[in-house]
Amino acid sequence: MLRTLEILAVFILCGIIGVAIDVNNNCSEFKAAEIITKGLKSLEYRGYDSVGIALIDKNTRKIIVKKGKGKLDDVSKEYSFLLTPGCIGIGHTRWATHGAPTNINAHPHTDCKGDIALVHNGIIKNFLSLKKMLLNSGHTFKSDTDTEVVAHLIEELASTSSNFYEGFKKSISMLEGSFALAVVTTYEPEKIFFAKKESPLIIGLSKSSNFLASDIPAMLEYTNEFVPLNDGDIGWLSPREVFIENLKAGIVEIRKRKILVDWKPEMAKKGGYPHYMIKEIYEQPLALKSTFEGLISDETIIEAADLISKKDKIFIAAAGTSYHAGLVTKYFIEKITGRAVYTFISSEYKNIEYLVDNDTAIIVISQSGETIDTIKAMRSSKNRGGVIFAITNVIGSTIGREANYVVPMRAGPEIGVAATKTFLTQVLVGSMLAVNLGKSIGKINETEYNQMINTLSYSPNIVGSSISMTEGIMKKLPERFSSKNSIYFLGRGLGVPLAYEAALKMKEITYIHAEAYPAGESKHGPIALIEKDFPVFFVVTKDTYEEIASNIAEMNARDAYTIALASEEKLENLQPRLTITVPKVDLLLEPYSLIPPIQLLSYYTAVVRGLDPDKPRNLAKTVTVE
Template structure:
């Protein structure tokens, strides 16, 4: 979850590091720091808080040198503080280390080193690594790294510099993401691709159990344990740098909400044969026989991706009649799931590095299942380890609250459902044509909603002082309600919950009182009368109801206090449209409260540790 950057070259190292960290703050922003080797010694500056706090310090006392490392932190061990910030050094500041991950046996190592006389100044697990370097240094950095890593248990991506080897930068990976950027007269390490795009698009992906030795002109990849040199093809990152910038928007979240029509078009590209009205996945090429061998599909994900999976369940079951389970990855990995060679497991992760989801992938493969990954990041751990991969093509998503990554995941499930149904011949050609025509129209209908986004703002102003907000829906509207609730709570900090509307009488009505805001989704025609009955129930207890409905449901005004309409589409397709007003409500509510929309408290973008 933390962000790592490292650089060696001829440019202003301090500037490269701080600029890179600005691209990684979505991974953590509790504290920040850099270390630069000036040829003789390791200089360190760090600060509690955001990058601008560190920048103020550096403006007063800049660090100079041609090699350095930086880190932006999401606190796990120890509260946000100057002392707990990275980089960590040994007592003599001969070695500096940045770390993303968790060292599970750090307490044992810390006790041992304390007995040897080493002094610790932080509460972190990471500080043991820098002291281990001091304790185990044998005059050669490569062999010392191997000795240090043998002592570590857990997950780690490491960036290392030392005054003993001032012309090299070292990187090590074990169960936490790390990439290498190979530029012209400069090389970099980073937790994620956007931080290096300004310098190079040529990328090496470090894998578990590997390390890299970087000079300004060369990158050497090695097996960490044996030191055997590895040959690896470069990966060319084709992300547009402008996608990682705000481009005139006040926040990344607002920009990414507005990018969704374009992102969905990219998800469709090469997969949507409009002439034949069919879905083509060159990445899969499954036969009818392969599809029919699966008697169950299990979707595994976390957070927003889990909500996308719930919609995927509705779609795949409706179109293929294959039973689908949806599992929270952190629960899946700690029980004995009923998964075997007749199960297709679909893991969903924006970053492709979500620790619990990656563990579920490996567990499923061990049990004999074929695993399909839906992810946004080519070259990520999940993309590399899955049997098959569908990339969502959303481009970089910087805001912590996911928007376009979510809708492209949902769209991928629609396309996958149709693809599977084609092979099973489980839907009529006429219905398939209707589905594809509806999908093709979604981006333009999203644009229609976004053109009137300012009309949502007034509602956000009206709920910003609420103690609780509730979301209700039936059928496929319910998982969209879950996503709307999550968005509101994670960036506005208002307590919110989502309920299947039919469950109101089973306890939830006790929470409704005069003035309680309720957002009701009413897009599923087969249960619309039931939903209207549920709205009457909460209105009778004083609730203030905002209804979100299709344009044909014009009589909704008779039942709700306010209404937001979405363009008409097939009922099964409405989740791609109803989520847009919910995203906007969350964004404008957070804005009205004066929160940092892109960097909500206590959260980070990529959850790469448990």
């Protein structure tokens, strides 16, 4: 029987922040607590079942820990986070894995004496064996978490080392699994210690303060200068110093790692919208404009297309919404180039890795660049000789650093858990790759190439028009079926991956069971579920009007409530019970015409059902452990 606690496979992440402010410069009594609390608010999308902070009181030099079950606003108020003194501190917002969401299991966790406090994102696979060893050494535990084991392990090894850092390093070398760790201690109260393996962690730099966080938005208000950490990195930061070494490569030269981020702080806030999701839906024209301009000013995608054109096999690896973007990319590559593309869900990489060799190009797609399944698919393929082309929104991410070629999406930060603007920017990058690949292998000439690039340049305008044309009806439509238990989304050709994305959005944030199928497949089983007024959405692309008309007729004959998302072209042939008209566009632009109303539909359905679309249950933004 498998020991489930040792090999637990989950879909989670947590948010970490650390702040070190110069005591003699700009550290007022509660400044660090304010920064940590604000940072946690921006990280709450990473987990929100419990939250906590730990600061070192600059007067008593003792660690003050405040934490509890619940969302940040409630817990912060109950425990007076903002009245916690100190200039050095850490914070954590949790998505539970080991141990239920309780006050005791909330982070930070401490050692026996309360001289060490730490926060953790990830899973320690060997925590049971470590805990047994520590129990035998006399340690006592308060929680059910794997994280508390690390605090006691550091306590044990630091006590027999020449200094705290050496004990910390020894502890990290004993951990198996994934982790991003931030640690404060009374032994060296001016420092925050950190370590990274697989889970994301980034340092922020400023003149008299330094920061540490899981994601850039938590630090944007205070700096735009960052140092991404790599797997195996370990070190410490103080208000004026940062030290990093890699356990394999040695001391890190920080200046070579620095990156500047041009996101403005307000880009990571709601900007007056009730939810991040609707804000990010409206941001799509700007995001696509940024993506397109970046693509035409950077030759990386041209170089990558030239290389891919020389490979016998093309694979695409991704998960969730990114996988659907991969299916759209596959569609356009095959249609434009005639080359076969195999698209697989990242977590299934072991089933195809034997096919990867030196003649393989692997396109990996990940919004965060930290999706662990996609990282493992990438690394496995790379080890077998495959060349990696990455589409990601975070250049300094693990995927961004390890891929052979990287094209950033430039979508800006996406806070809502449900991907919106990052999906269409991924589609745009994939489409541009398909066009460049077509030119590289001689399937399209220079004139055709320029026409296609010019067509894609209109993607921002099409999204804006689509939102304007459909928002009114998408606000009203959920009242008709928000009480339904199931919905179908059907499409043909390009409409199939768009239908998949529509069903995922509906499931993610409305909790309505939604399934997507190729429309022709519906009569091979799924149509058995159809009853009077069962909602069936048809995602109609311009090359499938004739075939999909018969599928609509089949559903009408069974009293389904049929709804077609389609342009004005040939509407008389479709005859659904309701037509939602979208802009009439070239096939290359249909994703930008058809996806916005689907996003709006999901959003307004969630709102009608009284749900928070930014914080769907059981989900988090990035999957950073298996």
